[in-house]
Every structure is written in C-alpha cells, then in structure tokens.
Amino acid sequence: MQMPVSRLFAVSVREVVPLLAARSLSYTFGEQGSDWCTAQAPALACSLHRLYLCALGLLSQGFLAFHAVARSQKLGGCMLRLRVGGTGRLGADAQMLHALDRMGFVVDVDASGRAGQPRLQRAHGLCPASQARIEFACLPLAGFLFSAAYPLRDAQRELEPPPASGHPRLWLLQGDPVNAASVASQAQARGWAVTTLPTLDDALRRVRAQRPGQAWPALVIAFEGPGLSVLALQRLRLLLPERVHCVLAVEAGSPWLLHPQTLPGFVLGCHPFSRGDWNRWTQALAGSADAPSGGTRPAPLTTADRLPVLVATPQPALRMLARTMLDALGYEVHLAADGPQALQACQQRAPVLALLDFQLPVLDGCEATRRLRELQRHGHAPPCRVLLLAHAEGASAEADTLSTDALWRAQQAGADGCLPGPLQPDTLQAELARWCATRREPDLLQACA
Numbered sequence: 001m002q003m004p005v006s007r008l009f010a011v012s013v014r015e016v017v018p019l020l021a022a023r024s025l026s027y028t029f030g031e032q033g034s035d036w037c038t039a040q041a042p043a044l045a046c047s048l049h050r051l052y053l054c055a056l057g058l059l060s061q062g063f064l065a066f067h068a069v070a071r072s073q074k075l076g077g078c079m080l081r082l083r084v085g086g087t088g089r090l091g092a093d094a095q096m097l098h099a100l101d102r103m104g105f106v107v108d109v110d111a112s113g114r115a116g117q118p119r120l121q122r123a124h125g126l127c128p129a130s131q132a133r134i135e136f137a138c139l140p141l142a143g144f145l146f147s148a149a150y151p152l153r154d155a156q157r158e159l160e161p162p163p164a165s166g167h168p169r170l171w172l173l174q175g176d177p178v179n180a181a182s183v184a185s186q187a188q189a190r191g192w193a194v195t196t197l198p199t200l201d202d203a204l205r206r207v208r209a210q211r212p213g214q215a216w217p218a219l220v221i222a223f224e225g226p227g228l229s230v231l232a233l234q235r236l237r238l239l240l241p242e243r244v245h246c247v248l249a250v251e252a253g254s255p256w257l258l259h260p261q262t263l264p265g266f267v268l269g270c271h272p273f274s275r276g277d278w279n280r281w282t283q284a285l286a287g288s289a290d291a292p293s294g295g296t297r298p299a300p301l302t303t304a305d306r307l308p309v310l311v312a313t314p315q316p317a318l319r320m321l322a323r324t325m326l327d328a329l330g331y332e333v334h335l336a337a338d339g340p341q342a343l344q345a346c347q348q349r350a351p352v353l354a355l356l357d358f359q360l361p362v363l364d365g366c367e368a369t370r371r372l373r374e375l376q377r378h379g380h381a382p383p384c385r386v387l388l389l390a391h392a393e394g395a396s397a398e399a400d401t402l403s404t405d406a407l408w409r410a411q412q413a414g415a416d417g418c419l420p421g422p423l424q425p426d427t428l429q430a431e432l433a434r435w436c437a438t439r440r441e442p443d444l445l446q447a448c449a
Helices: 005-014 017-022 041-058 093-102 175-188 200-208 230-239 275-287 316-328 341-351 365-377 398-412 425-435 444-448
Strands: 026-032 034-040 058-071 077-088 106-110 120-127 135-141 144-151 168-172 193-197 220-223 245-250 266-270 307-312 331-338 355-358 384-389 417-419
Touching: 005 026, 005 041, 005 058, 005 077, 005 275, 017 026, 017 106, 026 220, 026 316, 041 058, 041 077, 041 093, 041 144, 058 135, 058 316, 077 316, 093 106, 120 230, 135 316, 144 307, 144 316, 144 331, 144 341, 168 200, 175 193, 175 220, 175 316, 200 220, 200 230, 230 245, 230 355, 245 275, 307 316, 307 341, 316 331, 316 425, 331 341, 341 365, 341 417, 355 365, 384 425, 398 417, 417 425
Parallel strands: 026 058, 168 193, 168 220, 220 245, 245 266, 307 331, 307 355, 355 384, 384 417
Antiparallel strands: 058 077, 077 144, 106 120, 120 135, 135 144
C-alpha cells in the first residue's frame, strides 16, 4: 500500500511530540522536495521512531530539529535524507554512550581536539528495519546530529498544486515560539502571508481592532497550551467571520481529542502538519481569501523578503541546527565550513549577518573577521554584521570568564559581538532582531495603532 512520504514523516514526529512536551522540549519540523509515495512505509516508520527515541535520550533540555529532503534518483524512485539534530543541555557521557550502544552503533572519539576542549564524538550503524546507514556526530558544547539516507526505489512522484497566489492570510496563535516559527515557515513556502500573535488575548484585540478594508485571515491556527481556555477560543470564533477556517493544533493523546464537541467552529488536528495538510488548506481556502493588508511581521510576507544570513562552522551538527532555526525564523541561510569559504560567501552572497565559529579551520573566526573588515574597507565586500559563535571555547573555563574573553576577542577582531553556546532559538532571534533591524522596513502604522 502506497503512502505519501511527507505524511509518513509528519506522522512519525507526531508520535513523539507528547514525549517532547512531557520534558518541555521544543521542536522544529521541515521538509523539502516534491511529494512522493512509497510502499516501504512500515520499515521506514520503524527506523524513524527508533532514531527519534535515541535522540530524545540524549537531550535533557533544549530543542530537537526534524528535517527531511526527498530527491529523485537517476535509476528511479527517490532518496530520502533525514536529519535529526539537538542542541541544549546534553546528557552525561555515560548516558550518551549507553544510548548509542543500545542502537548498536560503533562509537569513535575524534582525538584532534586541543587540550582542555571537548572532543567530537562520532558513531555509525545500520538500521535493522531499513538497513539504512545512520551517522552520528556530537560536540558537547554545540549539539548533536543524526543523518540517515533511505533509498526508496519504488517511490512515485505525486503532482503538487502550485503555491497560493495572492498570499492568503494565516493568523498563528503562537504557543511554543520555536514550533510556531517552524509552522510559519511551512505556510510561507506555500504562499501564505503569516501574522504571528503571541497570545489569544492578542488575537481578540486584533479582531476588535479590524478596520473596514483590512483582510480577514482565511485560516487561524491555535496551539493548545496552559493559556488557552475554551471560553476565550469560543469568543474568538464568534468574532471571526464564518468563512474563516479555525484549527486547534494538539498533541496526540490530548484531552481535547476526547471532547471535540466542546469547541464548536474549530477543527482539531495533531501537529506537526504535513505537506498534504497545507496543500488541502491552500486549495480549499486560497481562492476565496481576502487580499492581504497590514503587516505580517515578524515572519516575512514572501520568501523574496527573507534576509540572507551566513553560518560558518566546521561542525555539521551545528550547521544543520543553525540552518533549521534560521529558516524557521524567516531567513535565507547560506553555509560555510571554513574561513576562506566564509569570506567568499560574504563577497558573493552579501549576507546581512555572518555567524562565524571561533574555531573555523584555515582561518579562525577572529582572523576571518579581520580580513572581512579589510575587504569591506577597500570596497571588495558589502557591509554586514558579524557575530562570533563562542560555543567552541575552552570547556574547562568558568562561564563568566569565557564570556568576557570571547567578547574581548570579538571586539578586537572587529566583530559586532558573540553568541554563547549552545545556540538557542530565543537568543538567536533576539540577536537577529537587534542587528538586522536596519534591513527591515518597520511597520510604523501598526506600532502607532
């Protein structure tokens, strides 16, 4: 029996969302590539779930990123490449080794690290269900990354509807900010204009402040959480026009699913949402949607409005996690693995902000920053902000000493500042808002209102 790969991926993540919520872990969810169908769903589901549980066992605080890309192969079918990354507070070494051992992985420790610094751990193994090779890499102060490639030779491509024209509007009642940013990114990729509202009270104020001629949303998505009451949701539903489609995003096993009749006017759906969910919403709602009006920040209106950001680090896990976070936050992401690549990218792609690892190969972050500033002084590179990633500094140093030393080195090199590790979405979002403000048009009318 054929099953859409995008639906399988979404359903597999839904299975572990309650486990994430129980431990207060955030997550992001993303997929790329045309949609495919495969008959290998049972083996693939077993493999994905096994991998997710192992990733959960390595993280005690922080967030997980789930990302899949499907690409066609010359001999037929597609290759599904899966990445699961985590950043935050990792478990103890013994806990990590135990989790990898249970996966049957062969563990190797990279001995190339300098004295006093954590060393990169690598591991690999075969999935017993799918026989796919799984790679693992971890740097304790940065995060970890699982990578797997699944050849789906029987997969068949499905035709996808085009993105929505005219940008139908989505109101997103935030819930978890990391997950909300991921949902906003999914919607934008399909042509939706996104307005993110932090709380249900903000949504009620927005409804009451609607002026004649302003666009009503075609879709409202609210995430279940402690601040979401039945009465407030019912009040919002009564104030919205009947044509607005309202969805309450819940976890698998949510008490809301026991009594869906208590929330008339809302459809209950488990998150994350699949490509098929977005396609159905777009086909059903985009044609009759109001023309967009007003601001859609903090999420950009279209993908053309995404500001380019460069991430330069030798760690694949950190590149993946930073890319996932930045993509979810609405930025166009470019990657580099060493100092010369970072300089070349700054000259060719003109990022508004460059995140450079202190420990870049060939040219470290400080030296790359000095050379970039020299290029800019002579007109060979456009201006950009530079932040140095301080996660790779000495693990044995006290946090305050490390932070002071990193800030001093960043300042001497000509950087605008530095970010401590492990990289966190809220910290990254705040720094981006701070340093990229000159590149965005402020919504002054909305602010005055």
